[in-house]
Amino acid sequence: MNKLKQLETCGQSPWLDYLKRSLIEKGELRTMIERDGLKGVTSNPSIFEKAIGETDEYAEALKQFQAQADHKISAIYEHLAIADIRAATDVLSPVYEQTHGRDGHISLECSPYLANDTEATVSEAQRLWAAVDRPNLMVKVPATPAGIPAIRQLIGRGLNINITLLFAVSVYEQVVEAYLAGLEDLNRSGGDLSKIGSVASIFVSRIDVATDKRLDKLGDKKLADRLRGKAGIANSKIAYARYKALFSGPRWQPLAEAGAKTQRLLWASTSTKNPAYKDTMYVEALIGRDTVDTMPPATMDAFRDHGQVTPDAIEEDLESARAVLAELEEHGVSLKEVTDELVKDGVQQFADAFDKLFGTIAKRRRTLREGERASLDVAPGSREMKSAVDAEKEVWRKDGRIRRLWAGDPVARIRVKDVWHIGQEFFRWEIATAVAGSIIGIDPFNQPDVEASKDKTRALTDAYEKSHRLPEDAPVFRENGVALYADPRNAAELGRHNTLAGYLKSHFSRVHAGGKGGDYVALLAYIERNAAHSRAMTGMRARLRDKTRAATCLGFGPRFQHSTGQAYKGGPNSGVFLQVTCDDPADIAVPGHSYSFGVVKAAQASGDLAVLVERDRRALRVHLKHVDAGLEELSHAIDAALE
Numbered sequence: 001m002n003k004l005k006q007l008e009t010c011g012q013s014p015w016l017d018y019l020k021r022s023l024i025e026k027g028e029l030r031t032m033i034e035r036d037g038l039k040g041v042t043s044n045p046s047i048f049e050k051a052i053g054e055t056d057e058y059a060e061a062l063k064q065f066q067a068q069a070d071h072k073i074s075a076i077y078e079h080l081a082i083a084d085i086r087a088a089t090d091v092l093s094p095v096y097e098q099t100h101g102r103d104g105h106i107s108l109e110c111s112p113y114l115a116n117d118t119e120a121t122v123s124e125a126q127r128l129w130a131a132v133d134r135p136n137l138m139v140k141v142p143a144t145p146a147g148i149p150a151i152r153q154l155i156g157r158g159l160n161i162n163i164t165l166l167f168a169v170s171v172y173e174q175v176v177e178a179y180l181a182g183l184e185d186l187n188r189s190g191g192d193l194s195k196i197g198s199v200a201s202i203f204v205s206r207i208d209v210a211t212d213k214r215l216d217k218l219g220d221k222k223l224a225d226r227l228r229g230k231a232g233i234a235n236s237k238i239a240y241a242r243y244k245a246l247f248s249g250p251r252w253q254p255l256a257e258a259g260a261k262t263q264r265l266l267w268a269s270t271s272t273k274n275p276a277y278k279d280t281m282y283v284e285a286l287i288g289r290d291t292v293d294t295m296p297p298a299t300m301d302a303f304r305d306h307g308q309v310t311p312d313a314i315e316e317d318l319e320s321a322r323a324v325l326a327e328l329e330e331h332g333v334s335l336k337e338v339t340d341e342l343v344k345d346g347v348q349q350f351a352d353a354f355d356k357l358f359g360t361i362a363k364r365r366r367t368l369r370e371g372e373r374a375s376l377d378v379a380p381g382s383r384e385m386k387s388a389v390d391a392e393k394e395v396w397r398k399d400g401r402i403r404r405l406w407a408g409d410p411v412a413r414i415r416v417k418d419v420w421h422i423g424q425e426f427f428r429w430e431i432a433t434a435v436a437g438s439i440i441g442i443d444p445f446n447q448p449d450v451e452a453s454k455d456k457t458r459a460l461t462d463a464y465e466k467s468h469r470l471p472e473d474a475p476v477f478r479e480n481g482v483a484l485y486a487d488p489r490n491a492a493e494l495g496r497h498n499t500l501a502g503y504l505k506s507h508f509s510r511v512h513a514g515g516k517g518g519d520y521v522a523l524l525a526y527i528e529r530n531a532a533h534s535r536a537m538t539g540m541r542a543r544l545r546d547k548t549r550a551a552t553c554l555g556f557g558p559r560f561q562h563s564t565g566q567a568y569k570g571g572p573n574s575g576v577f578l579q580v581t582c583d584d585p586a587d588i589a590v591p592g593h594s595y596s597f598g599v600v601k602a603a604q605a606s607g608d609l610a611v612l613v614e615r616d617r618r619a620l621r622v623h624l625k626h627v628d629a630g631l632e633e634l635s636h637a638i639d640a641a642l643e
Contacts, residue, residue: 003305004036004038007293010312011289011290016038016297017041017042019085020051021058022055033091040092040095048081062368073365077361085134086133088106096135101136105136107140110125110128110141113351115347116146118150122154126159126546135160139161139162141162142343142347143172151163152179152185163175165346167343179198179263183260194261196260199265199266200264202266204286205270205272205282208228209274211335212229223331231328231338233282233285234321236267237321238325243264266294267294270295271296279298280306288312442567442570447565449568449569450565453611456606456611461599465595481626482637483625490618507641513549519550519574519575520553520574521541522555522564522575523578523580524560525555526602527624537580541554568617569617573617577612578619580622580624581622582626583624584601585627
């Protein structure tokens with residue numbers, strides 16, 4: 001029997017660590033599925049760079065795409081890559097169906113430029129998931145400190161995730177924790193756990209490359225020869241033992257009963273880098289049940305030809321594996337230091353691969369623009385590549401933040417040559433503001449609706465001078481130091497509820513996002529604008545954006561009234577507003593008046609809300625008795641409302 005196909009009888013799934021268009025179009029991928037028992041595919045920037053740079057397979061597709069518009073480099077890459085990923089998922093679809101979603105996946109990498117940004121990684125993964133729109137896609141997320149919390153969020157939102165750049169067993173345990181917590185989150189929200197597929201990719205040969213170098217520096221040839229080439233396999237054996245322990249017991253059992261699948265270990269980097277090692281060494285040593293081995297074509301060919309199949313090889317000599325790592329530590333070769341370094345190097349290598357990929361695409365694009373043949377040998381340090389790639393890298397890093405804001409709305413990018421062009425931008429946007437105001441029915445040269453708010457504030461402070469009190473409304477709901485206020489119309493639209501979360505759920509259900517003229521959500525915070533409050537309010541805004549898919553904004557009052565306040569009150573009735581006020585822990589009297597600055601702020605908030613209500617806006621006010629505790633309570637209520 002085909003040696004690769006024998007892996008299936010051992011409970012292991014062989015995946016291909018390679019992808020190019022001809023592999024799909026010429027039927028080679030389908031042949032490998034039938035001949036070799038291939039169960040999945042992984043891809044990465046280096047793979048795409050070779051496919052795009054070393055062949056002419058993508059020339060016509062790139063030409064047609066560029067004929068539509070002069071696209072930026074990252075857009076060209078995604079257009080080409082996503083087309084291949086979709087085509088591969090379709091070929092792998094029968095495997096996905098036959099294995100009930102256990103196999104039949106293909107992976108697509110998140111931008112490495114976002115590896116240290118949790119929120120940007122979550123946004124990027126969701127964007128790629130939606131763009132490919134196939135149930136057997138896996139999005140690759142690195143096991144960086146920022147990537148691990150992203151894994152929990154993405155699993156909790158129903159995405160298939162391939163965790164990459166995983167080396168240390170201690171980090172693997174954190175990854176499993178994120179996976180289990182994500183499944184629990186998904187289960188609580190009523191999601192289908194049986195649809196989730198995930199693998200944790202332990203890199204093998206890279207560990208040996210790094211430890212072998214350290215062994216050679218010790219100057220003890222006998223020791224180096226005894227331990228060389230053993231750390232990667234030993235580390236993997238220990239990881240597999242932890243896999244079996246972590247996916248058993250009282251925490252895993254209810255998830256399994258709800259349909260969850262274990263997050264399998266995937267052996268990555270299984271080609272030997274040292275020519276002295278047998279070319280099938282890693283594949284042979286890591287055969288184990290419920291595992292995946294992703295191999296490049298040369299390693300797959302070698303194993304098919306002369307590989308040795310030993311069932312459950314991964315479980316052999318576990319104590320010897322522990323002894324190898326202990327001896328390495330004893331002689332000053334710290335696996336923790338090695339793996340920490342490998343994660344950093346891995347992120348950089350993937351970023352370098354993107355750099356080279358973008359340079360290759362830039363060269364291809366220039367060839368199309370100029371109608372001439374151009375060499376595809378792009379020097380990493382060349383001026384042409386550096387200028388194109390640096391610009392694209394920066395866009396990928398701004399993009400990560402912009403994507404978290406735009407919620408599907410169009411975004412214009414304008415690059416300025418130097419600091420002196422900023423004055424030009426002031427002029428551009430003064431004109432743009434005037435034009436936009438005219439289009440949406442706002443007078444760009446006056447702010448009558450802001451003035452209306454000021455008038456109401458002035459009336460309230462004047463009344464306070466006489467009565468020494470502001471009007472007090474009865475809250476529609478009060479809970480744990482948080483009170484909710486609404487005018488009769490808004491209160492009637494919300495209905496009656498037993499919890500703050502219930503009212504907020506009803507309020508935000510009035511958001512109609514998407515398309516031209518879609519709604520937006522605005523948080524109007526009349527609280528101290530400090531770092532802690534900004535973080536708390538920004539977190540709420542981000543979660544509202546992600547759930548409602550509406551544009552969102554956050555402003556601290558009363559300052560926003562002089563800008564966006566005019567649009568809120570005088571623009572289209574497309575805003576859903578949540579005003580946040582609080583009792584001031586400290587207050588200062590206004591000289592020459594009977595009221596304090598706290599009273600002025602309360603009057604400003606009240607006047608602001610009153611004008612919104614007069615304009616038939618969907619608006620509520622939440623009042624916090626103690627601002628820090630109240631913000632935490634409000635945050636929990638918003639999360640519950642959005643489930």
